[in-house]
Structure formats: structure tokens, C-alpha cells
Amino acid sequence: MFRFLSIIVFLGILLWVFFSRDPRYDNFGSWLVEQWRLFLGQTRAVFSQRSFSDRSLMRLWLYRLGFFSMLLLIISGFAPVVFLGHHLSGFLLLVHLVAAPIFGLSAAFLALLWAQRQQLSADELFPKGKKQRSENTRLQFWQRLYFWAMLLCSIPLIFSILISMYPLLGTNGQAAMLDVHRYSSLIITLLAFGHLLVVSLLRKAK
Amino acid sequence: MNVFQIFKILLLSLFLALSIFAQEEPMLGDESDGSRAIPVHVLKLYDEHEGVIRPDDQPLLPYSTRYTCGECHNYDKITEGWHFNAGLDSIAEGRRGQPWIYVDWTTATQIPLTMRDWPGTFKPADVGMSALDFVSHFGRHMPGGSVGENETHHDVENAMRWMVSGALEANCMSCHDAEAAHDQAEYAKQTVKQNFRWAVAATSGFAKVEGSARSMPDNYDIYYGTDPDNAKAIPPSVTYDETRFNEKNEVFFDVVRKVSNERCYYCHSTKTVQPEQERWEAEDDVHLAAGMMCVDCHRNGLDHQMIRGFEGEAELTNEPARAAFTCEGCHIPNEDGSAPLVGRLGAPIPAHDGIPTIHFEKMSCTSCHTGSWPEDNAPRVKTSRAHALGTHGVDKSDEAMPDIYAPVFVRGSDGKIAPHKLFWPSFWGTVVLGGDGKVSPMPTETVRPVIDRILADRAAVATALADSIARADSIATAIADSLAALDSLATAIDTTEVEELAVTPDESETVPINKPVWSQLDEAMIQEVLGELTKLDSTTIPVFINAGKLYRVSLRNQLLTDAHPAAKAYSWAIGHDVRPAAQSLGVRGCNDCHSPDAPIYFGDVPVSPTFANNATNKSMTAFNDTGALYSRIFAMSFYVRPIFKWLMIAITIILSGVILIFVGRMLSQLIDRMEKD
Numbered sequence: 001m002f003r004f005l006s007i008i009v010f011l012g013i014l015l016w017v018f019f020s021r022d023p024r025y026d027n028f029g030s031w032l033v034e035q036w037r038l039f040l041g042q043t044r045a046v047f048s049q050r051s052f053s054d055r056s057l058m059r060l061w062l063y064r065l066g067f068f069s070m071l072l073l074i075i076s077g078f079a080p081v082v083f084l085g086h087h088l089s090g091f092l093l094l095v096h097l098v099a100a101p102i103f104g105l106s107a108a109f110l111a112l113l114w115a116q117r118q119q120l121s122a123d124e125l126f127p128k129g130k131k132q133r134s135e136n137t138r139l140q141f142w143q144r145l146y147f148w149a150m151l152l153c154s155i156p157l158i159f160s161i162l163i164s165m166y167p168l169l170g171t172n173g174q175a176a177m178l179d180v181h182r183y184s185s186l187i188i189t190l191l192a193f194g195h196l197l198v199v200s201l202l203r204k205a206k
Numbered sequence: 207m208n209v210f211q212i213f214k215i216l217l218l219s220l221f222l223a224l225s226i227f228a229q230e231e232p233m234l235g236d237e238s239d240g241s242r243a244i245p246v247h248v249l250k251l252y253d254e255h256e257g258v259i260r261p262d263d264q265p266l267l268p269y270s271t272r273y274t275c276g277e278c279h280n281y282d283k284i285t286e287g288w289h290f291n292a293g294l295d296s297i298a299e300g301r302r303g304q305p306w307i308y309v310d311w312t313t314a315t316q317i318p319l320t321m322r323d324w325p326g327t328f329k330p331a332d333v334g335m336s337a338l339d340f341v342s343h344f345g346r347h348m349p350g351g352s353v354g355e356n357e358t359h360h361d362v363e364n365a366m367r368w369m370v371s372g373a374l375e376a377n378c379m380s381c382h383d384a385e386a387a388h389d390q391a392e393y394a395k396q397t398v399k400q401n402f403r404w405a406v407a408a409t410s411g412f413a414k415v416e417g418s419a420r421s422m423p424d425n426y427d428i429y430y431g432t433d434p435d436n437a438k439a440i441p442p443s444v445t446y447d448e449t450r451f452n453e454k455n456e457v458f459f460d461v462v463r464k465v466s467n468e469r470c471y472y473c474h475s476t477k478t479v480q481p482e483q484e485r486w487e488a489e490d491d492v493h494l495a496a497g498m499m500c501v502d503c504h505r506n507g508l509d510h511q512m513i514r515g516f517e518g519e520a521e522l523t524n525e526p527a528r529a530a531f532t533c534e535g536c537h538i539p540n541e542d543g544s545a546p547l548v549g550r551l552g553a554p555i556p557a558h559d560g561i562p563t564i565h566f567e568k569m570s571c572t573s574c575h576t577g578s579w580p581e582d583n584a585p586r587v588k589t590s591r592a593h594a595l596g597t598h599g600v601d602k603s604d605e606a607m608p609d610i611y612a613p614v615f616v617r618g619s620d621g622k623i624a625p626h627k628l629f630w631p632s633f634w635g636t637v638v639l640g641g642d643g644k645v646s647p648m649p650t651e652t653v654r655p656v657i658d659r660i661l662a663d664r665a666a667v668a669t670a671l672a673d674s675i676a677r678a679d680s681i682a683t684a685i686a687d688s689l690a691a692l693d694s695l696a697t698a699i700d701t702t703e704v705e706e707l708a709v710t711p712d713e714s715e716t717v718p719i720n721k722p723v724w725s726q727l728d729e730a731m732i733q734e735v736l737g738e739l740t741k742l743d744s745t746t747i748p749v750f751i752n753a754g755k756l757y758r759v760s761l762r763n764q765l766l767t768d769a770h771p772a773a774k775a776y777s778w779a780i781g782h783d784v785r786p787a788a789q790s791l792g793v794r795g796c797n798d799c800h801s802p803d804a805p806i807y808f809g810d811v812p813v814s815p816t817f818a819n820n821a822t823n824k825s826m827t828a829f830n831d832t833g834a835l836y837s838r839i840f841a842m843s844f845y846v847r848p849i850f851k852w853l854m855i856a857i858t859i860i861l862s863g864v865i866l867i868f869v870g871r872m873l874s875q876l877i878d879r880m881e882k883d
């Protein structure tokens with residue numbers, strides 16, 4: 001079931017990326033490279049805001065570290081499931097093990113350093129009446145929402161594997177924790193993709 | 207009704223009549239009336255010609271199980287069962303198991319033989335062994351039937367010998383006889399003497415067999431008595447305890463349906479020899495210690511297709527019911543099926559607390575629960591069938607060949623790591639020039655004369671050398687005597703003490719005791735033998751398989767070694783002895799397996815027997831395909847695991863804290879807004 005869902009999710013993402021490409025680019029590869037370059041530039045813009053302080057530089061690098069470690073986790077975690085139908089093992093497991101604490105630390109520090117700026121107000125979440133919001137404001141709201149959703153999903157993702165490492169749960173409990181970990185990771189993958197999308201749209205909106 | 211319709215009805219009737227006749231009528235003992243009591247077996251004895259045996263018959267013939275047991279049980283059906291069906295074409299080979307291991311010291315041979323088509327094994331004929339030789343050699347632990355009885359395996363050259371020895375019928379009594387006087391070792395003695403016809407009777411508590419069919423000539427007639435050409439040779443004969451016959455010439459057989467464990471142990475014992483273990487130190491399988499019997503799990507019906515009890519047996523045999531008799535079948539709850547089978551015979555359901563589920567995908571249950579606790583060096587073991595345990599005059603030394611190690615953790619054909627018994631084939635063979643590179647074993651009878659000749663030449667050279675040394679010694683003694691005389695003269699003059707030089711043996715030259723060697727072999731010898739064998743056949747390349755390598759000589763007569771599939775170790779999965787849960791791998795934590803010196807991954811498996819100075823070890827990772835580098839890095843990762851856990855706890859607390867704070871803030875905003883409203 002999980003394999004099937006994973007394949008659907010990744011196929012969906014791939015198809016969406018393929019069909020949303022800019023028609024001005026003949027070559028799909030060069031379009032992807034350009035998007036990547038834009039993404040990096042945008043993250044710099046997101047973090048620098050008006051002035052580019054030491055703290056915002058730290059946030060930028062934490063963000064990038066978190067992003068790359070998450071990419072490694074997604075590749076190492078999903079590749080054996082999607083392509084082979086196996087659970088994670090071997091050298092990919094080692095890659096996963098190395099990337100996991102980097103991702104966890106980045107997430108924790110980003111939460112501490114960026115949460116204030118990503119705060120959602122009650123008015124944003126539950127607006128009174130129909131307010132006309134600009135495209136940029138709307139996208140920024142979504143960016144913040146993705147931030148909090150990813151943080152929220154990180155807790156079961158990490159906690160499930162933490163619990164599995166202690167002799168607390170039997171086979172059924174272990175299987176349940178594994179499922180929690182896998183489905184949380186699938187949701188985080190979707191959220192990460194949504195986040196990327198918003199970032200790229202923000203770039204366009206500017 | 208037309209002619210065509212009448213013809214159709216006639217044809218249908220004929221078909222029905224044929225199918226009714228074709229249905230096998232169950233025999234008296236094959237159909238249960240539902241009683242769980244054991245029927246008393248007071249039986250007439252029948253000989254191989256289906257004649258009733260009376261104690262005053264002259265000559266007395268041994269009783270035949272085919273006709274005595276077969277009077278009430280379907281003998282032909284039973285002998286298609288697992289224990290008897292090796293070599294039957296209609297039978298599937300089943301999972302790879304323990305082969306017969308033929309050992310020949312002179313030719314440094316240790317080769318797996320079987321009548322089953324298991325990969326890595328050879329047929330007896332491949333090493334020049336006739337069916338008669340095979341049964342004479344290994345019949346000691348055969349349950350009869352199969353090659354011992356099936357004439358399609360008997361070669362024409364030995365047809366007369368088979369007439370003398372008779373067939374080795376299935377020995378029903380080797381399992382089902384509960385009589386304390388039953389002597390299975392006697393069966394071994396009789397098969398060596400080629401008294402196949404008499405072997406079953408010899409094991410019973412009411413018959414005694416003397417003489418030897420092997421020493422009788424080809425034209426010997428069992429009804430004739432002594433051999434006229436060799437009056438000293440004792441012909442095979444049987445005598446019965448007349449007191450055991452009743453007035454109807456019937457004998458009581460103490461037969462049981464549930465075979466005792468000791469009967470199984472005759473053929474299925476394993477002894478760990480290194481590290482040395484006293485008998486009282488060994489533990490029983492936890493199931494047996496709990497009062498179970500082997501046959502509680504290894505069940506069978508009339509067809510005697512024993513449940514072997516390994517995972518995947520149900521799929522392999524296409525008999526789903528077998529799945530219920532695996533470890534998982536009894537111990538792990540399964541929601542499939544109409545009635546729960548788990549917990550049968552009080553089987554406990556394991557908690558497996560903290561064991562990630564991937565372990566159950568990558569490893570068999572036996573990995574953690576079976577065999578002796580893994581050690582840095584895989585222990586050397588002896589088994590009943592490989593080392594003739596339980597027979598008279600058996601070599602009880604720890605160095606007795608073949609050289610088998612267990613537990614060795616090998617990845618099986620199902621992709622799971624499981625403990626195995628393992629040994630390294632060693633034999634002389636040939637590779638056809640321009641062929642597919644497959645190694646065919648060479649009959650030992652071809653190699654032995656060559657080795658004998660070379661050994662004799664070496665012995666002659668050694669004798670000549672010894673003579674020369676002896677002569678030199680006598681001269682040296684004369685000189686020494688003269689010097690001693692001079693010394694005593696000098697001592698008298700000067701009383702200075704002379705220190706003697708202490709000569710200590712070079713310890714590096716001693717052979718490790720757990721690595722037996724083919725003492726007659728060395729590289730020069732292999733080269734010489736291969737050189738001699740090359741002269742025998744120009745269409746093949748002679749090779750020597752030993753200790754995981756293939757040896758051959760180049761055109762320049764240099765000894766070369768290659769890796770070759772034929773040189774790979776032969777291994778078979780083990781299911782027993784099962785240790786209690788408290789002694790299972792992992793009970794002390796992950797480090798039982800995931801540490802840089804954990805024997806399950808980094809234990810050494812000796813590559814032996816080989817010739818002196820060639821002994822090596824192989825890491826367990828070579829057999830379980832985990833890769834040495836990966837296993838080591840993964841094991842090292844467990845050093846940082848505690849830090850990793852604390853880090854994760856800290857991260858979870860931080861993330862939860864941040865989320866709670868900001869959710870709190872938002873709630874407070876909402877409450878404020880509600881108040882304002």
C-alpha cells in the first residue's frame with residue numbers, strides 16, 4: 001500500500017513538474033537547472049529580507065542544510081521502496097542515518113530562529129469577513145503555513161523512530177511506528193514540494 | 207437410442223469401472239478408526255519371498271519389512287516419503303540439506319554426495335562409487351529403501367553382488383521400534399558387511415545375525431550355506447529368539463506411532479568438538495526440554511512426507527498446511543485462516559520488544575534462536591551422518607574428518623540470513639578443454655595410484671636420505687666420542703662449567719588444532735599430481751579443488767590458483783538446537799550483533815582442511831553477503847547511537863516546545879479577538 005501511494009505521489013510530482021515547465025525552454029534539463037538557480041536565489045532573498053545580518057545568514061545556511069539533508073533522506077528512504085519494493089537497508093541506510101541528525105538539528109534550529117518571523121496570526125488563519133489580499137501576501141501566508149505543517153509532521157517522524165530504538169514496543173508496535181514514520185515522511189515530502197512551489201511562485205510574483 | 211448413444215454409454219461405463227478399480231484400497235493399518243491408542247503389533251514374520259518364517263525353518267531367513275510391515279501398511283507409498291525418496295525421479299528435490307560426505311584421506315577428498323539434485327553436490331557415480339559401494343559406505347545411517355532397494359540404481363557389474371547382499375529395504379523399525387533392545391548400531395555393522403538383506407533383522411531385539419555377505423563369492427547362494435571354496439568365511443545367517451514366537455509363529459513388535467527423540471538422534475545428532483565440550487555441558491533443544499518430541503512438529507501422514515519445518519516449505523511443496531509447522535506458524539499470530547493455530551502445544555508468543563521489523567525480513571528465526579551461541583571462531587562440529595556417530599569403532603577424535611563448522615551465518619536462497627553448517631569441498635577433478643568450465647570430480651580410484659606412487663617415491667628418497675643421515679650420524683658419534691674423551695680429559699684439567707644450549711621448538715610451526723590438515727599434501731605434491739594426471743587424458747585439464755580455490759598447472763608447469771564456483775563452501779541450514787528466549791541473540795541489546803567484533807558478522811570461519819601453512823580464515827560477512835565494509839561501518843554507528851537518541855529527544859522537545867508556544871500565542875490572540883467581539 002505504502003509503495004503504491006509513494007509511487008502515485010512521486011509520479012504526480014514528476015508529471016506536475018514536467019507539464020508546468022516554461023514553454024520558452026526547449027530543453028527540460030536546462031529549465032530544471034534554471035529553476036534550481038532561481039530557488040537558491042529566492043531562498044537568499046527570503047532570509048535576507050531588508051538587511052542581511054549574521055543571523056539571517058545562519059538561517060539561510062540552516063535552511064539549505066535542512067533542505068539538502070531532507071533531499072538525501074527522501075532519496076535514500078524512498079528509492080528502495082519505490083524502485084525495489086524493499087525496506088531501507090545497506091549503504092542507503094547509512095546515508096539515511098547520516099542525513100537524519102542533520103535534518104533534525106536544522107529543523108530544530110530553524111524552528112528556534114525562524115518561528116518568530118513565520119508566526120501565523122489568528123486573523124490570518126481565521127480571517128473576519130472577506131478581505132482582498134495581494135498575491136504576494138497570500139503566497140507568504142502559504143509559505144508560513146507550510147513551515148508550521150512541516151514542523152508539526154517532523155514530530156511524529158522523529159518520535160516514531162526514537163521510540164523504535166527503545167525496547168518498549170513489540171513487533172506490532174514496531175510495525176505501527178514504522179508506518180507512522182513512513183507516512184509522516186510521505187506527507188513531509190508533499191509539504192516540502194508545496195513549499196518549493198510557493199517559493200518559486202513568490203519569485204515569479206516579484 | 208441409436209448405436210452412437212449405446213457406444214457412448216458403454217464407453218462411460220468402462221471408464222467408471224476402470225476408475226473404481228484404479229482406486230487404491232486402503233490397507234488395514236493405513237486407515238484409522240479414530241482411536242488414539244496404539245494397536246498391539248503381534249505379527250507373523252515374512253521373508254523377502256513373502257513366505258512365513260517359523261523358528262524351526264532351515265535355513266532361517268531374515269524378515270522383510272516390505273512383506274511383514276507391508277502386510278498391513280502401504281510399503282510403496284511409505285517409501286516415497288522424504289527419508290526414502292532420494293533418487294526417485296518423480297520426487298521434487300526439496301530444500302538443500304545435509305549431503306553424504308565422502309572422505310578419502312589419501313587423496314585429500316572431502317566431497318558432498320547425494321542422490322538428490324542439490325546444487326553443489328555430486329552423484330556417487332561421479333567419484334566412481336557404485337550404488338553397492340555407496341550403500342556399503344553410508345548405509346550405516348540410511349533408513350533403507352531408495353538406492354538400497356531401487357534396482358534402477360543398481361549397476362549391471364554388481365548384479366551378482368546385489369543377489370548375495372539382497373536389497374536394503376526401508377527399515378521401519380529404525381524409527382518405530384520402541385524396544386529397548388533395538389540396536390541401530392548393528393544396522394551399521396551389517397551394511398558394512400553388505401548384509402543388506404539381514405540388516406533390519408539384526409537391529410531387532412529378537413534376532414541375531416552373523417557372517418558377512420561381502421566375504422562371499424559372487425555365485426554364493428543363501429540357501430546353500432558355506433562357501434565351498436572358502437570354508438573359513440562365515441556366510442551371513444540369522445537366528446531368532448524362539449521364546450519370542452507364540453504358538454501361531456507370531457512375534458510381538460513394540461511399535462510406536464510417535465517416534466522417540468533418541469531414534470531421531472541416531473541420525474541427527476550434532477556434537478561441538480572445538481571448543482571442547484563435555485556431554486553434560488551440552489543443552490537440549492528448548493522444545494525437547496519442555497517435554498516435546500521431534501515428531502510433534504516433524505509430522506507426517508501415511509506418505510511419510512515429513513514436515514521439515516522451514517519457512518517457505520509450504521510454497522515449495524504446494525502444501526499450505528505445512529506453514530503451520532514453522533517457527534512462525536506456532537509462535538507468531540496470524541489473522542489469516544479460519545481458526546487460530548498459533549500457540550499450538552503451548553508455544554509462547556514472543557514480544558520481540560524493540561526489534562525493528564526489518565530483522566524478520568532479513569533474517570530467519572533460527573539466526574537468533576538456533577545453534578550454539580556464535581563465537582569468534584566458528585566451532586567445529588561432528589554430525590551423526592558425516593562422522594558415523596553412534597556406530598561401532600567410530601573415530602572419536604576431535605580431528606576426525608570431514609571438517610564441518612557451525613553455526614555459520616549464510617544468506618539462504620530465500621534471501622534471509624540463517625545459521626548453517628558448512629564445509630569446504632576438496633577433491634581432484636577435470637575441466638573439459640573448450641567446455642563450459644564445469645568441474646567434474648575424478649574417481650578417487652584414478653587419483654589414488656598416482657598419489658600412492660608419488661608418496662612411495664618420496665618415501666624412497668626419504669629412506670635414502672635417512673640412511674645417509676644415519677651414516678653421517680655414526681661418523682658424528684665417533685667424532686663426538688673422541689671429543690667427549692678429550693672433554694673429560696679437559697674437565698679433569700679445568701673444572702669450568704659448560705652451559706648446554708636449550709633447544710626450544712618453533713611454536714609457529716605447530717598446526718592449530720581446530721584446523722585439520724591433509725598432512726600428505728603440499729604445493730609441490732599438488733603440482734606433481736596434476737602433472738601426472740595431465741598425462742592420463744589430453745582432452746581435459748586436471749584440477750584440484752581445495753579450501754575455496756581451484757588449483758591447476760599452467761603450460762609452463764606452474765601451479766596456479768583460481769576462484770571457481772565448484773570450490774565454494776557447501777552449506778545447509780540448521781533448525782536445532784533452539785535456545786531459550788533468554789539466550790537468544792539480541793537479548794543483551796543491539797550490540798549482540800551490531801558491534802565491530804560481533805561473531806554473527808565478524809566471526810572467522812576456518813577455510814580447511816588444506817595443506818600445512820595454507821590455513822586461512824574467512825569472515826562471516828563473506829557468507830551472508832552483507833559486505834565487510836558496510837557491516838563494519840554499520841556496527842560502528844552503534845557507538846554514536848546513544849548520542850543520536852539523546853539528540854532526537856532534544857530535537858523532539860524543541861520542536862514540540864516551539865509549536866506549543868506559537869499555538870498558545872495564536873490561541874491567546876483568538877481569545878482576545880473573541881473578547882473584543
